Amino acid sequence: MYADIIVDITHEKLDKVFQYSIPPELEGELQTGMEVVVPFGKGNKEIRGYVTGFSAKPGYDEEKIKPVLRVAEGSMAIEARLVALAAWMKEHYGGTMIQALKTVIPIKKQEKARRKRRVRLLIDEEEGRRQLEGYLHKNQKARARLLAALLDQPEQDYELLTKKLNVTLAVVRALEEQKVISLESEKIFRNPIRHREKGRKIPEFTAEQQYAADVFREDYEKGIRKTYLVYGITGSGKTEVYMEMIAVALADGGQAIVLIPEIALTYQTVMRFYARFGDRVSVLNSRMSPGERYDQTERVKAGEVDVMIGPRSALFTPFQRLRLIVIDEEHESAYKSEQVPRYHARETAIERARREGASVVLGSATPSLEAFYACRCGRFQLLELKMRAGFGELPGVFVEDMREELRRGNRSIISDRLKNLMDDRLRKREQIMLFLNRRGYAGFVSCRSCGYVVKCPHCDVSLSVHRGGKMVCHYCGHEEPWLNVCPSCGSSYIGGFKAGTQQAEELVKRMFPDARVLRMDMDTTRTKDGHEKILETFASEEADILIGTQMIVKGHDFPNVTLVGILAADMSLYSGDYRAAERTFQLLTQAAGRAGRGKRRGEVVIQTYSPEHYSIERAAAQDYEGFYDAEMEYRELMGYPPVEQLLAVLMTGPDEKLLDTAAKYLKEFAVRIDGKQRLQIIGPAGPYVAKVSDMYRRVLYLKGREDRILTEVKNRMERYIEVNQGFHGMRIQFDFNPMNVF
């Protein structure tokens, strides 16, 4: 037996695994992830490395292979576990071991990240004013300046503040000594004393909340570890249930990771965890530099943290006693990495939990088909919260048929009903959110008169408009020429579907000249904190109408919003991939959930050309299970996930001809190795944007029932690509059950 060993996981360029032989005394003892000592280089210097795998055959001249010396002493068990997890990720999602390692282990950068220091006021306003008078009285001007500035804004950056006020470190230290302020070198969320909701009580649980928490506790105490899905409508109190479950794990000396999509990772949310668990909570976010992340993991290793909250990457927090991983909004596409390895946090969390004896709790108001299917198959346990615990009643929903509007002569993007309701809310000084269901997707072709949408006859997804006036299927490459007349009703109102936030804003301003309108999209949020600022302006009721893309669906609560309008529900319904209906249902349900979070009941208007589509009907009826059943029929029929597995092979290269040849060869290879024809091999197709910055792109899809076979075929394709000259100069990536079309 031979061991594959990677010698330096902190070095970025060393994308190399070395083979070592296993001496008899170590046989059966080595495991993936273990830290070992090996001889390296000409001088046989002793260095440490991690075992990343095993092979039975020598990769080169047997004589030259050196033996592993010994298992490293004092090796960090947690790092070894993460290395083993990386090996699993590489196997499952493709790519190199180094790419996988970089994903799970933060790399220490050469230059030490400059620590940001923050000055924070520790006393309340009244006491602060008294102190300030004291300083002024004693003519301590620098102290007074500093305190006055902090009374304005209780938490500020040390460098900026001291420079602006021209005060020295000595002054800061003096106030620190008096316990008026603190100087902290940690992250902003470290010790938010001032903002702590003091004495916040745990609400009395509803029967459903109590049941969910009890099931978890009883299982936990019996040593049962598994995956649960908390399926609960918005406002049903899922977060409270997670916290109760975390408390169970912490009471046992365990640790917990809470994944929250970045966009929902607001101050409000994080504070709820602080209020409950205090300083043992820490937060990661993507705005942190690699150095800052590294510092956080150091804190974790030093045992200062028990609950880590963060987006996808927080999954790799190096806890030694991990007992629970919570994934809130588990259906979110942000849980899928867009970098190699293109892992899904849900699957990877389940794998990590399995290896480390932890449970996984998924939560959503609109579970992914994957998660709900797993419940139906008995792999996950379903815990339902059907009632609202916090907010009042569920909103009333109207579906407006835009074909009817057209027939009545209304050609604008706002239906009569929505306009009337907007008038009503503006009069009552209540707030309105208009939601334009648009993503950076390909346009589809539809008839505004009858709602007909052009679809691929093989894949049953909508065709996308490509430059040059063709309509193309993203999966199989099927093409059709442009249509001028609707094949269904003969109308000439057929064309590319267009809707933009900017046009919507202009129209709304013209319709309601007195209303204060805010727009939130990629353009208006480009600046740092642009996103937060807009939401805050709206939250403080300085605007009447907020128009935006799906960005506005998450995060803040706006209790004064009593009307939500969804302008173009069809946008996501015909985005050209098999998840379109699922995404539409989720977006509509979430958008609807924004209405009526306060005391007054809200209303929702969904505008569409396809009112009879089940994703719209079921969203309007707030019927997830009805949607699930209908959608599963489609997935069964077409063999899409979660019924079958889909592996995308993304190929990019500068030479279109070579790329086409390579794609052809790769497809033939896949067909050949799948001798028993357990897979369906589709494409290659040119993606929507077939050429990006002078690189051409092609995609192949492999579809099959069994994970294992796809993984096997993927591994063989990876090796084939590696040894074949024809693929040099191209980038080939694998994406297992992709979230988007390419």
Ligand code: ADP
């Ligand atoms: P979800 O995460 O399911 O949307 P949250 O846990 O955020 O729900 O709860 C929504 C609101 O209801 C929060 O303000 C929360 O404090 C409150 N809440 C949760 N559970 C209860 C309860 N049992 N009684 C009263 N209020 C509750």
Ligand code: ZN
């Ligand atoms: Zn038509």
Ligand code: ZN
């Ligand atoms: Zn097709």
